């Protein structure tokens with residue numbers, strides 16, 4: 001696998017999806033069997049993966065099976081919950097304690113680990129000794145919203161490798177600079193993103209959006225750049241990504257990246273909408289919409305809402321496979337709706353493409369409203 005590649009797999013079976021990614025990455029061909037390997041999930045709170053907050057345990061279980069099958073002996077799971085919550089509870093609630101017992105892979109609670117002080121770009125921080133002594137770090141973030149940084153994925157998930165006092169410092173410094181600095185000291189060697197049902201707005205979950213996909217890459221900056229586009233963000237919305245690029249962590253060059261889809265998004269969405277997701281759904285007319293397609297639309301609508309534009313969307317949006325081959329009036333999302341008056345192409349289109357398309361439609365409407373007699 002090359003650093004400018006991202007592998008995408010769709011589906012709702014985390015085990016087979018993880019297996020497909022690992023086989024394609026062919027980890028065993030380039031990671032020495034003696035390597036000390038750390039798996040860094042996201043267990044920021046003691047909540048199950050279904051809430052949209054934490055990494056699905058099947059992903060961790062499957063990676064461990066793969067590593068065992070290929071004779072890797074030194075593997076551990078390393079994580080810390082946010083300040084005020086117990087990592088041990090997070091391990092238990094998500095069944096990581098059972099995975100550890102069954103596989104013999106130890107759980108390392110960073111809150112109880114030793115730390116080494118490191119300084120980068122003028123910021124001194126305490127980082128888990130286990131992480132710094134790791135030869136191959138597999139980061140397993142959840143792609144989801146965040147109330148302070150807009151989005152969290154690979155780069156921000158590394159914050160769980162810090163002491164609680166350094167986490168406090170990061171918040172005091174506004175998160176963006178220190179997150180980029182931390183990744184310039186140690187970033188992941190491989191990122192496998194859980195984007196099965198990450199939360200729309202908050203890292204602690206509660207409004208999961210089912211997108212039924214996972215993706216992987218070697219470059220944390222590229223992975224986050226891609227994740228941002230799937231959630232409908234411009235890079236300017238998430239300053240730590242470009243800062244990390246400036247600090248030499250990786251590249252934001254999505255335009256020249258190779259996005260390799262291992263299968264197509266064919267799963268019909270089975271929504272379990274809560275709160276804000278249900279509100280956003282009111283703007284849609286789904287009919288057999290694939291999960292990633294519909295999830296991207298929900299994220300796009302959330303971005304428009306944050307900018308105060310959703311109120312100006314005066315029609316419902318067609319989306320789904322049942323619109324394929326049909327023609328009609330109105331706006332469509334995805335290639336299936338190419339027979340409608342206007343549509344955003346893509347199968348599935350990224351959320352950022354949907355945002356730009358709808359912004360153009362809304363601004364065109366404003367312009368025609370402002371011309372007298374039109």
Ligand code: SF4
Pocket residue numbers: 265266288289290293319320321333334335336337346347348349
């Ligand atoms: S455009 Fe149609 S087939 Fe493609 S992802 Fe969207 S709903 Fe599915």
